[in-house]
Amino acid sequence: MDLLNAIVALLNFVVIPATSYGAQLALGALGVTLIYGILRFSNFAHGDTMAFGTAMVILVTWAMQAMGIHLGPLPTALLALPFGIALTAALVLGTDRAVYRFYRRQKAAPVILVIVSMGVMFIMNGVTRFIIGVDEIRFDDGARFLINAGDFKAATGLAEGLAFRSTQALTIVTAVIVVAALFWFLNKTRTGKSMRAYSDNEDLALLSGINPERVVAVTWIIAAGLATIAGTLYGLDKSFKAFNYFQLLLPIFASAIVGGLGSPLGAIAGGFLIAFSEVGFTYAWKKVATYVLPESLAPDGLAQLLSTDYKFAVSFAILIVVLLFKPTGLFKGKSV
């Protein structure tokens, strides 16, 4: 038995990747849950908003690199992020003005807005591919590793290496800062409180003099910001490919629903739950098991529950189980 090596392997292959993936899902789910809570529909265009935002960040990153602007050990994309957010916010505000506002004025049933958001999704889908193409793009620069597997082995003398990529560290740190800022905004500022009031009781918010168009605009801007940040972190961590962002919609919705739609805390918990389940189910546990179990019990096969090709099935299964047994999600969301 070799507990130390088992722990290192677990950290390296499960805990660290799942934590950074969970942080990315949580940021995506926060955007979805915010739109659901305040505008009252599930925004199917969120995945493609992430793709568009990331594409904008990539374009600005390239421009900065061409001008020789770098951020030292940190990826240049971090510097491009504010510009990407601004461009994405402009796009969603324009979409709201051109599309959603009409239905809002008509007091359209939320399910109609869901279908409308699917239309928006297809358009954004096309726009993003038109601008940046369909290929896989890597845009991370700066230092690759915070902890390098080889150095770790040399330093500790363990058989297992531990790699902690800088993009993973960046993801986690950024997510913590963004979430803290969002909660502070929603709970402490006048505008944030007016958004919660509007989500609670639209009519009373109107009677209190809260301007609904302003609430809606701020909500879109925050959602665009969250989408761009989540998309950029995901792209830095893995790579950018427009289609992958469309596929992310399923785990993101699963995170938001599992946590309880409309509950920001739930979106975060849901993000990590989905990420750890996905990684846990698709990881080949043979290595860890071999370290921990006595030789006679060591597994013959890979001890992998699901092939990675089926990772989306995990989100889907969790989603269905939660909807069947606890439809309001882990944290009491605003859905029935």
Added chain:
Amino acid sequence: MSGKDNPYKDDRGNKDRSITRPGGGEMDFPKKGGSAKPAPGGPFLAAENMTGGYGAADILHDCTLTVDKGQIAVIVGPNGAGKSTAMKAVFGMLALRGGHVKLDGEDITALSPQDRVAKGMGFVPQTNNVFPSMTVEENLEMGAFLRHDDFARTMDQVYDLFPILKDKRRQAAGELSGGQRQQVAVGRALMTQPKLLMLDEPTAGVSPIVMDELFDRIIEVARTGISILMVEQNARQALEIADRGYVLVQGANRYTDTGQALLADPEVRRTFLGG
């Protein structure tokens, strides 16, 4: 409104809460309303000859409600008489086909509800009159949303009026008892320092003891010079404290007099006060 009038409201029976959240507002978004015109003279609030409804059919027929400064006016009448509708009309949530609303020497018929709040009206709707997931204190803050001065003193006054709210100020309004929730709702409306406070059945669903307590508080508010227009189910107790009483039937004024006179009127007693 149903899907018949507005096809965008037809959800075709879809009730999937994992993609849609029901319970949006009924009110129209504020439009650039008209402006107020000077109309000197007359009572503090004069909503006169109001005719109108939600759709094609009129609910209110030539309905008139007036309140003098610092006085309490009470509207009573059977269920569905249009009492709440009349309140909404006074507050500008209903398009009037006829009549006008004057407040403090100004004709405000063309103003949106938000603009009326700025003119000194406070409204406590009959239902959904708090922000349930927000704390008591945040509810009061939202009441003061239009104010840009320091409203800490007004909040203290509300806490003095309803001491229980001070103890519960960090608690979500949705977790409070019915009576406490009504106090939050009234407190929220008082935060704009209104000159006219409109209450739609403030004692609905509270115990008799709490009801007496609430009526006492409402009298206290009126003593500070705020005019009160109130709809009440508990007609007898409400008319006791009313300077002016209106009996509304099918959207029209049936009886109008002082509260005491209505209580003494054998006809009113027999038909509306149960003997």
